[in-house]
Amino acid sequence: MKKIITLASAIAAAALLSACASTPTNSLAIQKENNQYEVTGLGKTQIIAKNNAISAANKTCGNKASPVLTDEQTAYSGALKGVVDEQTGQLIQAAANVIGNIAGRNAGLSKDDDYQTVLTFRCQAN
Numbered sequence: 001m002k003k004i005i006t007l008a009s010a011i012a013a014a015a016l017l018s019a020c021a022s023t024p025t026n027s028l029a030i031q032k033e034n035n036q037y038e039v040t041g042l043g044k045t046q047i048i049a050k051n052n053a054i055s056a057a058n059k060t061c062g063n064k065a066s067p068v069l070t071d072e073q074t075a076y077s078g079a080l081k082g083v084v085d086e087q088t089g090q091l092i093q094a095a096a097n098v099i100g101n102i103a104g105r106n107a108g109l110s111k112d113d114d115y116q117t118v119l120t121f122r123c124q125a126n
Helices: 002-020 046-061 086-103
Strands: 036-043 065-076 115-125
Touching: 036 046, 046 065, 046 115
Parallel strands: none
Antiparallel strands: 036 115, 065 115
16 A cells, blocks of 8 residues: 555656646746836747737736836747748748658657747836
């Protein structure tokens, strides 16, 4: 009986640690001067990265205020960054997906953090 409990505890701990090892999609806010904040959102696409950053900004301001953007920067930081430009990287990704589908394997190169959006904002009362 003790062996079963020990084994179950080990499996639960491994599952918990593997969940913690995943890449976060947004960050906590960093407060800057003049009541401004900065958050970062990550995603497989520009849209997902921006949505994750906006979600973090909304969370920072809370229910009684809304974020007002003062700066937005989105960058491609994918697996092929530095090797090819963003458009070529997207073409290579699409080709890898097609080959993977034909071969019956996941040949994708994209990751959950291929794009990074950094928002600078201030919170304005509703």
